[in-house]
Amino acid sequence: MPNNDRLLSIIRGRCAEAVIRTDDYRGDATVVIRPERLLEIARVLRDDRELAFDLLLDVTCVDYLGQQPRFELVYHFYSTRHRHRLRLKARVPESDPTIDSLVPLWVGANWLERETYDMYGICFRGHPDLRRIYLYEEFEGHPLRKDYPKEKRQPLIGPGSKGTYKPRPPEIPHAHRVEGMLGAELMRVQLGPSHPATHGTVRIVLDLDGETIVNADVEIGYLHRGFEKECESGFYYQAIPYTDRLNYSSAILCNVGYCMAVEKLFGVEVPLRGQFVRVIGGEISRIADHLLCIGATALELNAFTPFLYALEARELAWDLINALCGARVTSNFVRIGGVSADLPEGFAELCQQNFKRILELVADAEGMLLENPVFRARMEGVSIMSPERLIAYGVTGPLLRAAGVDLDLRRAEPYLIYDQLDFDVPLGSQGDNLDRFLVRLTELRQSIRIVEQCLRLIPPGPVDVDDPALRLPPKGRVFNRMEDMINQFKLVTEGPKPPPGEVYFAIESANGELGYYLVSDGTGKPYKCRARTPSFSNTQPLAEMVRGRLLADIVPTFDMINMIGGECDR
Amino acid sequence: MEMVTKAPGSVAGGFLARLRAATGQPLADAEAFGESFLLTKLADAVQWARKYSFFPYPFVTACCGMEYMSTAGPRFDIDRFGAALPRFTPRQADLLMVVGTITHRIAPILRRVWEQMAEPKWVVSFGACTSSGGPYNNYAVVQGIDTIIPVHLYIPGCPPRPEAVLDGLIKLQERVQRERGGQRIPERHGSGRPL
Numbered sequence: 001m002p003n004n005d006r007l008l009s010i011i012r013g014r015c016a017e018a019v020i021r022t023d024d025y026r027g028d029a030t031v032v033i034r035p036e037r038l039l040e041i042a043r044v045l046r047d048d049r050e051l052a053f054d055l056l057l058d059v060t061c062v063d064y065l066g067q068q069p070r071f072e073l074v075y076h077f078y079s080t081r082h083r084h085r086l087r088l089k090a091r092v093p094e095s096d097p098t099i100d101s102l103v104p105l106w107v108g109a110n111w112l113e114r115e116t117y118d119m120y121g122i123c124f125r126g127h128p129d130l131r132r133i134y135l136y137e138e139f140e141g142h143p144l145r146k147d148y149p150k151e152k153r154q155p156l157i158g159p160g161s162k163g164t165y166k167p168r169p170p171e172i173p174h175a176h177r178v179e180g181m182l183g184a185e186l187m188r189v190q191l192g193p194s195h196p197a198t199h200g201t202v203r204i205v206l207d208l209d210g211e212t213i214v215n216a217d218v219e220i221g222y223l224h225r226g227f228e229k230e231c232e233s234g235f236y237y238q239a240i241p242y243t244d245r246l247n248y249s250s251a252i253l254c255n256v257g258y259c260m261a262v263e264k265l266f267g268v269e270v271p272l273r274g275q276f277v278r279v280i281g282g283e284i285s286r287i288a289d290h291l292l293c294i295g296a297t298a299l300e301l302n303a304f305t306p307f308l309y310a311l312e313a314r315e316l317a318w319d320l321i322n323a324l325c326g327a328r329v330t331s332n333f334v335r336i337g338g339v340s341a342d343l344p345e346g347f348a349e350l351c352q353q354n355f356k357r358i359l360e361l362v363a364d365a366e367g368m369l370l371e372n373p374v375f376r377a378r379m380e381g382v383s384i385m386s387p388e389r390l391i392a393y394g395v396t397g398p399l400l401r402a403a404g405v406d407l408d409l410r411r412a413e414p415y416l417i418y419d420q421l422d423f424d425v426p427l428g429s430q431g432d433n434l435d436r437f438l439v440r441l442t443e444l445r446q447s448i449r450i451v452e453q454c455l456r457l458i459p460p461g462p463v464d465v466d467d468p469a470l471r472l473p474p475k476g477r478v479f480n481r482m483e484d485m486i487n488q489f490k491l492v493t494e495g496p497k498p499p500p501g502e503v504y505f506a507i508e509s510a511n512g513e514l515g516y517y518l519v520s521d522g523t524g525k526p527y528k529c530r531a532r533t534p535s536f537s538n539t540q541p542l543a544e545m546v547r548g549r550l551l552a553d554i555v556p557t558f559d560m561i562n563m564i565g566g567e568c569d570r
Numbered sequence: 571m572e573m574v575t576k577a578p579g580s581v582a583g584g585f586l587a588r589l590r591a592a593t594g595q596p597l598a599d600a601e602a603f604g605e606s607f608l609l610t611k612l613a614d615a616v617q618w619a620r621k622y623s624f625f626p627y628p629f630v631t632a633c634c635g636m637e638y639m640s641t642a643g644p645r646f647d648i649d650r651f652g653a654a655l656p657r658f659t660p661r662q663a664d665l666l667m668v669v670g671t672i673t674h675r676i677a678p679i680l681r682r683v684w685e686q687m688a689e690p691k692w693v694v695s696f697g698a699c700t701s702s703g704g705p706y707n708n709y710a711v712v713q714g715i716d717t718i719i720p721v722h723l724y725i726p727g728c729p730p731r732p733e734a735v736l737d738g739l740i741k742l743q744e745r746v747q748r749e750r751g752g753q754r755i756p757e758r759h760g761s762g763r764p765l
Contacts, residue, residue: 134675134710135675135710136674136675143708143709143710148709149709150707150708150709151707151708151709152709153674153709154674154709155674155677155712156674156675156677156678157677157678157681157718158677158712158717158718159717165678193676193679194629194679194683195658196656196658201631201632201676221675222631222673222675222676222679223631223632223670223671223673223676224673224675224710225632225671225673225706225708225710225711226706226708226709226710226711229708229709230705230706230707230708241705242705244633245632245633245705248632248633248636249636292636292639308643308644311639311640311643311644311645312643312644312645314640315640315643315644315645318640328637328640328731329633329636329637329729330633330728330729565631565632565670566632566633
């Protein structure tokens with residue numbers, strides 16, 4: 001555990017007059033600062049040798065309607081060198097919701113601040129390109145403000161539309177008329193939003209000089225479906241199905257992260273067997289996610305057979321998830337304070353059998369791809385980005401590890417039982433697309449190794465915490481004992497009520513750091529439920545990765561980023 | 571397919587006799603053909619061909635795409651039903667599969683893709699989100715694609731399992747068989763608006 005007291009005293013010492021107060025709640029170090037000093041203090045955080053917060057994880061806002069000042073900007077930082085975290089908060093009033101932009105310090109702040117502007121209407125002074133990111137220009141208001149009704153729709157077409165929508169040619173503010181090599185104008189090409197290789201949810205507007213990309217503008221938000229607004233309108237446990245649909249190719253990992261964040265808010269820990277079951281479910285999810293990424297990459301580079309192999313392997317992984325919880329994709333498996341069910345009978349044998357077949361299929365697919373000169377030519381040396389630049393963008397997960405940065409939260413900040421397990425964290429050497437591919441392949445095999453260890457080591461015992469404030473009593477007792485019936489009724493109708501406070505908890509999901517930032521006001525509903533999702537930060541550098549490269553390089557790069565629409569657009 | 575094919579001996583014999591009388595040509599006896607031909611109505615034959623050669627346009631946006639891939643994949647193999655080849659241009663497709671949540675931002679694009687498809691065309695609403703908005707009832711999500719385009723088939727589930735998708739596909743095939751050229755079975759829209 002990093003020493004938060006020391007960290008906070010260093011910050012107080014460096015910029016005493018900018019800091020309003022500091023606190024340390026449930027292991028999260030928080031600094032509240034004066035908003036006008038943000039840029040100055042952020043520079044200290046990044047450049048000071050003892051602090052060295054090089055990774056800006058998240059920028060968001062909390063709307064305290066009725067309080068003055070109304071909006072609280074929340075920044076989360078991580079230091080890859082010292083492995084410590086910090087939350088920075090600053091309040092701005094409703095009359096002038098303006099704060100300095102952090103883009104000059106972290107290039108990755110760009111999209112995060114655009115999102116905060118879109119959702120809350122905060123203006124960032126000095127931002128190079130402050131426009132909406134998830135919603136459309138015709139949208140009036142900012143939906144995550146507490147006074148925006150959840151169901152107030154502003155459709156572009158169909159019933160209720162005001163007829164303001166006009167399909168128009170894409171306008172990129174930063175595009176300038178440049179002449180290409182042959183003296184001709186650049187060609188404007190749209191990739192997406194309905195394109196087989198963009199998975200239907202992203203539009204990339206390209207300016208091409210011949211086949212070379214001069215400018216790329218990645219537009220996301222086509223799958224923005226109001227994750228935060230939905231979570232804030234339900235009880236804590238009602239948000240679990242929505243977390244499934246963040247990263248639908250590894251749903252259990254998203255469940256685990258959310259439930260552990262809520263447990264951190266309550267200050268409880270799941271029994272050992274429950275932790276093992278979570279690790280098993282999560283790692284099988286990771287296997288399915290990596291298989292999908294590998295298969296889709298093969299498909300989009302025109303290798304159909306390895307795609308079918310990977311898909312069959314994914315079916316086998318889904319059979320295991322199906323045995324665990326009865327669902328294939330959206331599992332809804334983890335509960336606050338436990339899991340929905342213990343391992344089924346014969347699960348270890350089923351795992352053994354399916355893993356054997358998965359490894360065979362993966363080996364076949366791997367051979368077909370890696371020994372194929374076309375595949376190698378399109379992956380090797382393509383879209384290299386330096387580790388420093390990736391970190392500045394806030395990239396985590398396999399993408400960052402492929403560039404040689406040893407950052408895996410399962411190892412860096414072990415949660416659940418990962419410190420008791422033996423596994424390797426694969427690192428790349430070149431940081432090109434092939435490294436990204438190989439890192440995923442190796443991680444997949446390591447995940448199988450983790451599940452096998454867990455099945456060997458799993459102790460007997462309960463999987464749920466024995467806390468009537470969190471878990472529903474067994475059905476048999478509900479119908480026979482008055483107290484349990486009341487307990488069930490209270491839990492279902494009022495939800496579990498954590499003490500007021502706020503926490504951030506992150507796990508290593510299949511694509512990188514998946515963090516949840518929860519603010520509790522003491523009621524059964526989260527006041528703020530923010531998911532810091534890896535796909536969002538990982539997609540941002542795409543434009544820079546492909547700039548100057550050929551049009552055909554977009555597809556493998558985009559595949560290796562493995563953008564999942566639900567996670568990116570929330 | 572409706573059984574309109576007839577064994578050569580029974581009705582076809584009478585048909586051939588009438589044909590011989592009408593044309594004055596020395597047509598061979600029905601028995602001479604043996605079992606080697608079928609008689610049907612042209613419209614039935616066309617619909618029969620259509621229903622086994624869907625060219626789907628997968629408008630995939632979200633989670634349901636995972637199950638769409640499984641349905642197309644080796645285990646469930648949609649190819650058995652003649653709907654294997656996805657076309658990624660609406661001009662070549664006749665079955666628009668809307669797979670995954672449709673937000674207000676992507677709705678105009680969906681509408682445009684549908685408009686670009688040539689007749690005859692069918693629309694499948696794949697999963698809860700496209701049918702009704704599913705778990706999402708907020709500012710961003712369209713509450714059912716039938717408010718913007720006509721839908722021929724709703725497949726329930728969040729996401730539907732591949733078995734449900736195949737069952738839906740068979741139901742759509744039955745419907746296509748019943749359709750006649752130029753006389754479409756009227757679509758039912760949730761909104762009740764003319765489209």
